[in-house]
Amino acid sequence: MLTLLPQLVVSGTSTGMLYALIALSMTVVYRATTVVNFGHGDMVAAGAYAVFVFSLGFGLPFLIAMLLAIAVLFVAGFATQHFLLQPIVAGPHLSLAMMALAVGYTLRGMLRLEWGNETMNPSRPYPQDVYMFGTVVVTTDDVVICGFVLVLLAALFVLLQVTPLGKVIQATFQSQRGAALVGINVPLFHALMWGGGAALGALGGVMLSMITPLTPDLGQWTLVQGFAAMTLGGFGSLGGAVAGGILLGITEKLLGFYVNTVFIEITGYLVPIIVLMLRPQGLFGRRMTVRV
Amino acid sequence: MDRRLFWLVPLALLPVPLWLNPYQQYVLNTALVYIPVGIGFNLVVGNLGLLAFSNVAYFGLGAYTSGVLMAQLGMPWWMTIIPAASVGGLAGSIASIPALRGVRLFYLAIMTLAFGELMRWTYIRWEALTGGSMGMAVPTADLLGWPLDSDRRKFYVFLALVVLTLTLTDRLMRSRFGRAFLAIKDNEISAAAMGVATDRYIVLAFAWGGAVVGIGGAMFAISVGHLSPVSFDLTELIRQFAIIMVGGLGSLIGAIIGAAIITVAPQVFISFPGFDELVFGILIVLVILFLPRGLSSLLARVHPAFTDRFYRG
Numbered sequence: 001m002l003t004l005l006p007q008l009v010v011s012g013t014s015t016g017m018l019y020a021l022i023a024l025s026m027t028v029v030y031r032a033t034t035v036v037n038f039g040h041g042d043m044v045a046a047g048a049y050a051v052f053v054f055s056l057g058f059g060l061p062f063l064i065a066m067l068l069a070i071a072v073l074f075v076a077g078f079a080t081q082h083f084l085l086q087p088i089v090a091g092p093h094l095s096l097a098m099m100a101l102a103v104g105y106t107l108r109g110m111l112r113l114e115w116g117n118e119t120m121n122p123s124r125p126y127p128q129d130v131y132m133f134g135t136v137v138v139t140t141d142d143v144v145i146c147g148f149v150l151v152l153l154a155a156l157f158v159l160l161q162v163t164p165l166g167k168v169i170q171a172t173f174q175s176q177r178g179a180a181l182v183g184i185n186v187p188l189f190h191a192l193m194w195g196g197g198a199a200l201g202a203l204g205g206v207m208l209s210m211i212t213p214l215t216p217d218l219g220q221w222t223l224v225q226g227f228a229a230m231t232l233g234g235f236g237s238l239g240g241a242v243a244g245g246i247l248l249g250i251t252e253k254l255l256g257f258y259v260n261t262v263f264i265e266i267t268g269y270l271v272p273i274i275v276l277m278l279r280p281q282g283l284f285g286r287r288m289t290v291r292v
Numbered sequence: 293m294d295r296r297l298f299w300l301v302p303l304a305l306l307p308v309p310l311w312l313n314p315y316q317q318y319v320l321n322t323a324l325v326y327i328p329v330g331i332g333f334n335l336v337v338g339n340l341g342l343l344a345f346s347n348v349a350y351f352g353l354g355a356y357t358s359g360v361l362m363a364q365l366g367m368p369w370w371m372t373i374i375p376a377a378s379v380g381g382l383a384g385s386i387a388s389i390p391a392l393r394g395v396r397l398f399y400l401a402i403m404t405l406a407f408g409e410l411m412r413w414t415y416i417r418w419e420a421l422t423g424g425s426m427g428m429a430v431p432t433a434d435l436l437g438w439p440l441d442s443d444r445r446k447f448y449v450f451l452a453l454v455v456l457t458l459t460l461t462d463r464l465m466r467s468r469f470g471r472a473f474l475a476i477k478d479n480e481i482s483a484a485a486m487g488v489a490t491d492r493y494i495v496l497a498f499a500w501g502g503a504v505v506g507i508g509g510a511m512f513a514i515s516v517g518h519l520s521p522v523s524f525d526l527t528e529l530i531r532q533f534a535i536i537m538v539g540g541l542g543s544l545i546g547a548i549i550g551a552a553i554i555t556v557a558p559q560v561f562i563s564f565p566g567f568d569e570l571v572f573g574i575l576i577v578l579v580i581l582f583l584p585r586g587l588s589s590l591l592a593r594v595h596p597a598f599t600d601r602f603y604r605g
Binding site for chain 2 (some may be wrong): 033036038084087088091092093094095097098099101102103104105106107108110111112113114116117216217220223224227228229235236262265266267270271272273276277280
């Protein structure tokens with residue numbers, strides 16, 4: 001039994017990296033605007049579909065299709081914040097949550113209207129292969145997903161810690177009023193962060209579409225898994241989102257193998273309930289919320 | 293205008309089935325099913341002001357309680373209404389536990405969302421009772437031995453249940469309980485400081501909302517005749533949100549208007565899957581932007597009797 005442990009950890013980490021990316025993209029929006037994007041799952045799904053359309057529909061090379069999908073979702077996220085959320089930003093939380101939910105619902109309707117309820121399997125842009133490390137099997141999917149997410153994380157870290165834009169982002173994270181006082185355009189910043197979050201989510205969707213079939217309902221599952229990773233790591237913490245995502249992926253695999261296979265399906269539902277009841281600040285508390 | 297004149301509305305509806313074909317009758321019945329669903333949801337989200345996203349769980353539990361009791365134990369449908377309401381109410385009280393522990397806003401929304409999804413998973417996995425993802429057939433309903441085998445007969449039973457839940461909830465909202473809900477929504481801390489036992493009222497509101505939605509679930513079970521987990525997913529949650537947002541938050545009349553629109557509108561474009569989601573999504577966006585109090589606020593402009601007194605923005 002225990003000999004399988006390294007294998008489970010490896011494949012759990014790979015899935016967990018995906019959850020981490022999705023949770024991170026949700027956290028970026030939440031940290032910047034204190035609005036939880038309940039439509040984020042559908043944005044992720046829309047990103048996956050966009051790549052599908054650009055690469056197979058228009059016959060573009062995969063990398064260009066991916067860049068175009070990111071651009072489309074960035075515009076969508078930017079527009080959502082600028083035209084729909086900014087006008088009601090002073091309103092009740094329910095309206096903000098509903099607005100995000102409704103945008104997601106509209107996206108899902110568009111996907112279903114175009115593609116119906118069929119599932120689709122986009123082909124991978126790289127050959128599938130298997131590497132053996134002792135008894136542990138690592139697939140090309142694992143390598144691509146982990147490598148891709150790690151590169152993204154490094155890029156984000158540099159963006160936040162080193163560049164002048166990162167200073168603006170951190171300043172606005174810390175105090176919106178203070179940022180406004182020193183001349184930062186906070187509404188523009190919020191819109192940019194929504195665009196950035198949606199673009200990151202689209203990247204998650206691209207990775208997701210390589211390991212699971214696409215359906216218009218993909219967003220529902222994505223949303224719940226993203227929430228689970230966010231709450232596990234500590235809501236609003238960027239580092240926590242990553243750690244929570246990886247931990248969620250591993251937990252799911254371990255519980256599924258050693259306890260009961262049903263846990264693969266329900267860990268994502270149980271985690272937010274248990275974490276918020278026992279330790280609402282998540283595993284990494286609040287102290288980690290300021291820096292990555 | 294006296295508010296008692298509202299009693300004329302159900303009376304006026306009594307002869308309506310004579311002019312409807314079976315399909316139109318079915319649509320009207322579905323609209324009636326969604327009125328208790330909207331009322332229960334509105335009570336927690338609109339009147340109490342807590343972001344509880346577990347309404348579909350109460351709806352599904354009510355529907356499955358009714359369906360399983362009929363199919364497995366051979367109980368007549370009318371005897372399953374109270375169990376369905378009790379299970380819905382119990383689920384509501386369970387969903388209120390995080391709220392009692394101080395979980396609020398988006399955190400509460402996420403927890404209750406996860407609770408609802410967990411329930412949907414239960415319907416899929418508890419195959420012995422629910423038939424799993426293939427779903428289960430609901431036997432023919434009856435009322436004290438009178439078979440409810442046509443949509444026309446169901447209509448009258450549904451109408452009675454809708455009037456009952458509407459009247460009772462209206463009574464509740466006008467009692468000290470309802471005033472306590474409004475006080476909690478306005479300012480929970482000052483309500484507690486004034487001596488309102490906020491915990492008790494939060495549980496009560498969740499339980500009442502769950503029970504009313506559970507009754508809606510029992511109606512849904514015999515209205516569609518076939519229960520499957522797909523009917524209780526996140527898409528259904530947004531449909532129920534559309535009812536209360538489009539109709540008007542915290543308004544009983546809003547729940548009726550919302551239920552009617554959300555049921556009738558998709559029939560127009562039923563042959564295009566996805567189009568209903570698209571239209572509802574855009575509708576919710578437009579309502580939030582331009583009519584934050586929903587369509588019922590338009591009625592209130594026409595005549596003050598339609599003004600709802602149970603909502604604080």
